[in-house]
């Protein structure tokens with residue numbers, strides 16, 4: 001890849017609402033042309049972070065720049081560079097899809113012909129051409145989201161911010177959104193999005209930051225983060241319950257280059273491996289050599305949920321279900 | 330400058346579109362001022378009101394000024410409602426993430442509310458005309474009534490927007506609204522002249538800017554320039570102070586919300 005340049009730089013960002021600290025000492029860097037995901041449960045501070053970046057919320061402390069323009073001191077310049085797709089369906093029920101876009105065209109001072117041409121393009125891109133002149137209260141959830149995205153794209157932004165772009169969408173609409181986002185990235189746009197879907201972070205984002213309780217717990221590409229856990233998991237269950245056999249086997253395989261860690265269970269071993277295609281034959285060979293019998297073998301790629309658990313101490317599902325009671329307290 | 334005009338017009342256009350598509354509220358906007366008249370035209374009031382007390386040929390002509398100013402009050406105090414909804418559903422944030430001048434949203438709202446208010450005042454005066462109430466000061470007097478109405482409306486709309494920006498929920502907004510508007514009406518000279526009120530009420534009504542506004546509009550309709558001019562001057566003075574306070578508060582609340 002060519003030398004990458006920094007699109008967004010956030011250092012030591014904090015935001016306190018009254019007494020509640022929503023974001024604390026958050027730092028991150030987003031590269032130009034990547035899809036960067038903020039992954040975290042409800043109440044983690046994702047929207048707060050995004051709002052600071054789009055200049056609609058002032059940080060309590062810290063600093064953020066977009067293409068080296070400070071979001072506070074040069075808010076107006078920053079606003080020229082960004083597009084925003086809010087988490088709520090911020091749609092005016094009484095306006096048609098086209099009227100939303102025409103309004104924004106005026107607010108961005110696009111020349112009339114250019115606005116009309118762009119609006120037509122965008123309506124086509126998000127497949128709303130046939131519904132462009134109906135008032136938005138007749139739109140389905142998926143159509144509103146498409147309109148939201150078209151609105152975010154109207155200024156042809158260098159950075160597009162999407163807050164939970166697929167929340168509550170059906171599978172097909174979700175895949176469509178992923179598809180637009182990838183296409184935009186491929187055209188060179190920088191994308192920052194939030195999500196609380198593990199699979200979305202995993203499959204769509206080039207890099208993610210795991211955020212929980214207002215702080216970033218880990219940053220990297222989903223692949224790196226998963227590999228950082230120490231490889232894929234292999235669970236061996238042996239027919240022999242003899243601890244001596246376990247010890248012997250552990251001794252034999254722990255020196256192998258692709259074995260990261262070994263944990264003994266009652267009837268077998270949990271092994272983390274780097275390269276399964278090499279590890280599995282070698283493991284078979286080792287068991288054969290000492291003459292023990294494998295009853296079953298289970299192999300799984302590390303999942304992003306494993307990463308989340310590793311860095312936050314809880315699973316994403318637990319974090320989401322407990323956050324309601326937390327924020328109520 | 331050119332840019333800001335474009336922004337304000339685009340946003341105002343949105344308010345107009347919204348109103349024209351909200352069938353119910355459209356109807357209400359046009360009919361509301363007339364409703365006042367229908368209610369008060371009820372012969373009950375006509376007979377109950379003593380012509381000597383109200384110092385007017387009949388109660389309808391006395392009431393015209395009060396109805397004009399009550400309409401300004403209603404429109405002004407409700408002027409922030411749409412922004413409240415925009416704030417709650419995220420539309421305001423979408424607007425604020427665009428490079429518009431922060432004041433454009435507010436200005437569009439003022440422009441829209443004032444235009445609607447002016448139209449309603451004209452409707453009321455039209456209905457009054459139909460009941461033989463003709464402003465003694467003529468067309469120019471009507472222009473002065475519109476100006477005074479607008480000046481009062483600006484302050485009220487600013488209060489309403491300030492509330493819209495600072496309340497936590499729209500329930501709060503509507504309770505404060507109800508809490509404000511009734512006493513503003515009853516503790517003013519809208520329905521009865523000050524001289525017919527008990528002393529404590531007179532004192533409170535004198536603190537109500539609405540009283541001064543009505544007392545300027547009423548002679549413009551009922552008596553003529555000579556009686557009206559001093560009252561208009563006083564009202565203008567009161568309104569300058571009132572608007573300054575309201576705009577200051579409104580600007581503060583706005584800045585706190587959108588930076």
Ligand SMILES: Nc1ncnc2c1ncn2[C@@H]1O[C@H](COP(=O)(O)OP(=O)(O)O)[C@@H](O)[C@H]1O
Pocket residue numbers: 017020021022040041042043044045046047048049327
């Ligand atoms: N305007 C606000 N006033 C007070 N607290 C807020 C406000 N907005 C968000 N919070 C709180 O800040 C925390 C982070 O919220 P948010 O950034 O919306 O999280 P996320 O988008 O990750 O779900 C939550 O506890 C939330 O209740």
Ligand SMILES: [Mg+2]
Pocket residue numbers: 046047048087163164
């Ligand atoms: Mg959020």
